Amino acid sequence: MNQEQWTAVDRYFTDLFVPPDSALDAALEGSSAAGLPPIHVAPNQGKLLLLLAQVQQARNILEIGTLGGYSTIWLARSLPAGGRLITLEADPKHAEVARANIARAGLAEVVEVRLGSARDTLPQLAAESRGPFDLIFIDADKARYPEYFEWALKLSRRGSLIVADNVVRKGAVADVSSVDPNVQGVRRMNERVAAETRVSATAIQTVGSKGYDGFLIMRVHADPSAPAVGRPAGCTLKMEVAADGMRVTLRYFGHVTAVDMRAHLGDFSTLSPKISPGFSVLVDMSSLESMDNDCLPIMSRIMDTIDRLGVGRIVRVIPNHRVDIGLNILSRFHYRPEVPIHTCETLAEAIALLG
Numbered sequence: 001m002n003q004e005q006w007t008a009v010d011r012y013f014t015d016l017f018v019p020p021d022s023a024l025d026a027a028l029e030g031s032s033a034a035g036l037p038p039i040h041v042a043p044n045q046g047k048l049l050l051l052l053a054q055v056q057q058a059r060n061i062l063e064i065g066t067l068g069g070y071s072t073i074w075l076a077r078s079l080p081a082g083g084r085l086i087t088l089e090a091d092p093k094h095a096e097v098a099r100a101n102i103a104r105a106g107l108a109e110v111v112e113v114r115l116g117s118a119r120d121t122l123p124q125l126a127a128e129s130r131g132p133f134d135l136i137f138i139d140a141d142k143a144r145y146p147e148y149f150e151w152a153l154k155l156s157r158r159g160s161l162i163v164a165d166n167v168v169r170k171g172a173v174a175d176v177s178s179v180d181p182n183v184q185g186v187r188r189m190n191e192r193v194a195a196e197t198r199v200s201a202t203a204i205q206t207v208g209s210k211g212y213d214g215f216l217i218m219r220v221h222a223d224p225s226a227p228a229v230g231r232p233a234g235c236t237l238k239m240e241v242a243a244d245g246m247r248v249t250l251r252y253f254g255h256v257t258a259v260d261m262r263a264h265l266g267d268f269s270t271l272s273p274k275i276s277p278g279f280s281v282l283v284d285m286s287s288l289e290s291m292d293n294d295c296l297p298i299m300s301r302i303m304d305t306i307d308r309l310g311v312g313r314i315v316r317v318i319p320n321h322r323v324d325i326g327l328n329i330l331s332r333f334h335y336r337p338e339v340p341i342h343t344c345e346t347l348a349e350a351i352a353l354l355g
């Protein structure tokens with residue numbers, strides 16, 4: 001496989017799914033005539049952004065890195081009446097060309113091109129309370145991607161989508177020893193995202209007219225204003241026993257499998273001597289996304305163990321958006337009636353309740 005073939009296949013799909021469009025074509029021509037570098041997304045990637053924004057039913061979109069406004073036009077076209085898009089650009093010439101392209105596309109009323117380094121304009125947006133944004137597209141200087149991710153998270157809500165472009169970098173992203181600041185920026189962001197319990201992410205590699213690269217796609221699934229809970233590397237479960245043995249905390253992150261759940265059961269055998277009868281259990285599902293069905297029998301054994309150890313009270317955190325999983329799992333277990341069970345929406349509420 002080679003670039004020629006990737007370009008031919010890109011053309012095939014673009015001919016089928018991305019019909020010629022005078023405003024988008026004019027934006028590319030205008031940018032090229034003004035001497036802007038051809039580092040915009042490919043047409044079929046622009047269409048992907050449009051579809052993502054539509055699926056997301058985005059009304060408020062933020063873009064970091066405008067160039068000539070090509071991806072901006074794609075994204076802005078997804079907006080319903082009353083929707084808004086803010087795009088951040090550091091280079092005055094790029095911003096000027098983008099404004100002209102966006103106006104030609106009939107989107108000047110919907111799009112604000114904000115000139116300045118995103119390092120300054122992102123804090124400005126936060127100070128102006130311009131968020132939360134439903135979709136954030138990160139496509140500026142890659143070395144600063146970790147910072148842009150932090151701001152994207154701050155400017156999000158539960159359910160926001162964050163997309164970062166150019167995260168594969170011809171495969172260099174997998175090279176631990178790379179000294180390229182762009183690769184290092186992307187790697188640091190990826191590691192940060194992997195450890196962030198409020199975000200669920202995956203990356204897709206792409207080949208096409210733009211060569212070999214890819215997108216990182218992230219969904220914010222917990223309230224970003226809530227404190228992050230430390231997630232142990234590579235784990236979806238965490239069990240802690242308080243020093244006095246009076247509280248056991250069980251936390252679930254992301255997608256939990258039966259293998260993880262069995263390890264959890266093993267934790268109980270190791271930690272049970274430290275647990276004092278009458279203890280409280282805090283079951284924190286605020287960062288849980290999904291659980292395999294074959295976890296349920298193991299979960300049942302965990303609950304029996306908790307009961308046998310003399311549990312005094314159970315407090316569970318099941319946020320509204322996870323009520324389906326949380327209640328499905330927990331309703332299957334019958335505790336002794338004398339054991340009170342409280343259900344909270346947030347971890348802060350549960351901690352306050354436990355005192």
Ligand SMILES: C[S@@+](CC[C@H](N)C(=O)[O-])C[C@H]1O[C@@H](n2cnc3c(N)ncnc32)[C@H](O)[C@@H]1O
Nearest residue numbers: 040041065067070071089090117118139140141
């Ligand atoms: C890859 S281009 C954006 C392409 C555009 N999203 C598209 O697909 O049509 C990156 C843009 O980010 C801008 N940029 C670089 N550093 C920036 C910064 N610190 N703040 C804001 N924009 C920046 C560059 O000037 C450039 O126009």
